[in-house]
Amino acid sequence: MDCLRSIVRVSSLAVAASLLIACGRVQAKLGNYGSVPDFSLTDQNGAPFSSATALAGVNWIADFIYTTCPGPCPRMSSQMHQVQTALADVDGVRLVSFTVDPAHDTPPVLADYARRYSAKPGIWFFLTGPQETLQHLSRDAFMLGDVNASLEHSTRFVLVDRQSRIRGYYLTSEPDAITRLIADTKALDRLKSN
Secondary structure, eight states: OHHHHHHHHHHHHHHHHHHHHHHHHHHHHSOOOOBOOOOEEEETTSOEEEHHHHSTTOOEEEEEEOTTOSSSHHHHHHHHHHHHHHTTTSTTOEEEEEESOTTTOOHHHHHHHHHHTTOOTTTEEEEEOOHHHHHIIIIIISOOOOOSTTOOOOOEEEEEOTTSBEEEEEETTSTTHHHHHHHHHHHHHHOTTO
16 A cells, blocks of 8 residues: 555656646747737727736737738738637637727727627727827837838737736748647646746
8 A cells, every 4th residue: 555655646746747847848938028018009899908907917919910901911810710719718818909000990990800700809809099009019019010101010920928928929921820829828828827
């Protein structure tokens, strides 16, 4: 019986050690590219959106799009829908799509766009606001470049953790980008104290 208890103890310690090593690998694998400051914008329902409350304590994924985009935005929004579906069982993950065309992308326009991509209310937000705020977020916070009248924008998704730290960038034109993003988000979720 003492031998059996020793085996159980050693097995339990081995499992615990494996989990700690796996968590360490996730931490090492995901980068830390700076922090996203608190921001206030307007969501697709015309409601004020404060990151300090809406994104507090959750992992989230961001992208920059515009609703009349003839290029990559429809693909990106379809991919974000894929992410939404794949992460439906992960508690607390949010998706945030910022417009790069606030003059056109008013809340009603964004609400229609959100419906087109079956965005789940309270999970996937479409945000608009002052051009200078969107510019600051894209260029200075997310480090994705300028948001200006040219409507050119990054096609990367950005993974942000519970402490508003940028943990990864995913170029949406890469074949494995969405698979990696989903896996990294799930791994980050398992690290509840990330």
